[in-house]
Amino acid sequence: MTETLHIDWTLCDGRGLCTELLPELLGRDEWGYPVARTSPAAERSDVPVPVALLAAARDAVALCPRQALRLDRC
Amino acid sequence: MDAAQLDAALWAFGRGTGVVALVALTLSVVLGIVTRSGRPLPGVPRFSITLLHRNLSLLACVFLVIHIVSLFFDSFAQLTPLDVVVPFFGDFLPFWQGLGTVAVDLLIAVMVTALLRNRIGLRAFRTVHWLAYATWPIALAHGIGNGTDGTSAWFLWVSALSVLLVLGAVGWRLSTRFVEFSGARTASPTGSQREVQPR
């Protein structure tokens, strides 16, 4: 069972905490919003999280100043 | 140690913890504004600023609790449990002490909603968190008006520095270039959806 990091774009303000905590997974676009590094378009709002990065992903969810992130099992 | 000595020690303890709590609160307010900008500090990543903001707030609370508890036993203040939550009924300088009580009440609201942030939702958290801007000047006024050292030169210098820091941060926050990517971003066509918010 893989977990995905869901980005709620209506809440995201591109503050950049998640991109610091998950640099392997997320970059930033020219406006500061997170961009999934490798995911195809269909997975850019639900980014698959490798097991090794789950702890960092949980931190990102907890620390997101806009509560725009959640981890979903799928 | 006789009773008079204990009294003096408690009193010094009460003063000292109050000052430390105020300084921690000042730094917390400033870091709260920094973290809201989305910008890192040199050598300090964004999530560390958020954690520092949180930990300084918790530190302020710890010192505040010691400050209050020590004054329960102070012969001058003669603080009662009622005074901790209900302002302006104290025996000693009721107005200035009352400000302290008001600040404590506000701070309890801010801290509880901050700790429950991920459960109560962003809107409730944000609304209450705005109270931080009221809490800080009230706490400072309490320190100046009520504190034994409140009007001493060193405390006034600390206060002046604190005011400058916070006013500077607030002024920066109100400027158009406050948010990290404000230069690159398009102003939202519906504007109201992205109003300024604390943190």
Added chain:
Amino acid sequence: MTLTDCPPGGAPLGPPGDSRTPGIPLVSGAVGAPEGTARLFLAASTTLAAHRAAYGDLPTANADSLIDQLRLSSLDGRGGAAFPVWRKLASTREHSGRAKGRRPIVIANGSEGEPLSRKDMTLMTRAPHLVIDGLLLAAAAVGAPDLHLYVSARAADAARLALDERPDARHVTLVTAPDAFVAGEATAVANAIERGVSVPRDHVVHLSESGVRKRPTLVQNVETLAQLALIARFGADWFRSVGTSDEPGTRLVTVTGDVPAPQVLEVAGGTALVHLLAAAGAGPGELRAVLVGGYHGGWVPAEHVGAPFSKDGLRMFGAAPGAGVLMALAASSCGLAASALIADYLAAQTAGQCGPCVNGLPALAGVLRRLAGGAVDAALPAEIARLADLVTGRGSCSHPDGTARFVLSTLTAFADDVDAHLHGRCVVNP
């Protein structure tokens, strides 16, 4: 091919035309199944009596058999996304329950945010009772006590009149949609019903599982519901008796743009674009290209208008039937200039919620505008491709994706013009 004028002026409908395969008459009550491709506009007037005379009484719905017939019919959604209708109904029913918080909600979506489209308004003003039939039947099939009819302001009066005429539709709530491009997106519709704000919202599960107030919510386009009402009466075999095997039945198409007689047509599925254009009075020689599927669609160059109006036939152009829109572009018009105006419009229609859309669409439109305006910069097409990729998949609705698709199709369909512009010329206006 049945013609209805656009905007509707109450003119009599044309005679049933060239059905490709003969209709198989079925009987529902005393009324026979319509033959040919004239199916949705058979009532002589908008009154309930005329509707009953043309189509018979509302059939009693058996949920299983209706969903079964919808599956056999292959009816897909006519609002743009073309999702199989039976699956939405089955999913809504599956997630519903008797508890108050699990009772499903059904919403007929006639908001028609696509500015080129007129078919939903035409349907609501000419055949509102067929839509209401479909709404009642769908609600019965999923066991929904809450019914909403969400329509554009221009269709609201007709909807009100029709609802007032029907004792069986007293529990239907009429809601007027704002005139905004994204107001018809399904989560925006759910938001409109729940909070009165027609902007899309974030979702991780389908609305059929958790929609309005977390209840299972079925949102169907009004044309979809009208087709459903016919399938409930006359069956899947009858539905499939016109059209092609991959695009069965009829569909409503708005033909607009540089054509002598813009109109809404009811046509057999899979009809070639050239026939649709001819019905509106335009020959392929007079056109440069046709925008298919609306502003989120794709350009089909004039030499390819023999292509069928079907998912398979339009895929190679990055287009799809969508909400059934054809916009013709005259041979004398610059495709890049026309596209730049549309991209500007789409950028302005962001709901203002999602950062990549709010910032990315104006940037994307800006580069296209520069290219169309004659800026000689060989890097522009690559920059358009980069921005189009950057915004795709990064919003709570498909507005950034649809806009990116449209802009990319502009570069493909008008490749010769892109090249000319980069050399300081224009194919159309040298």
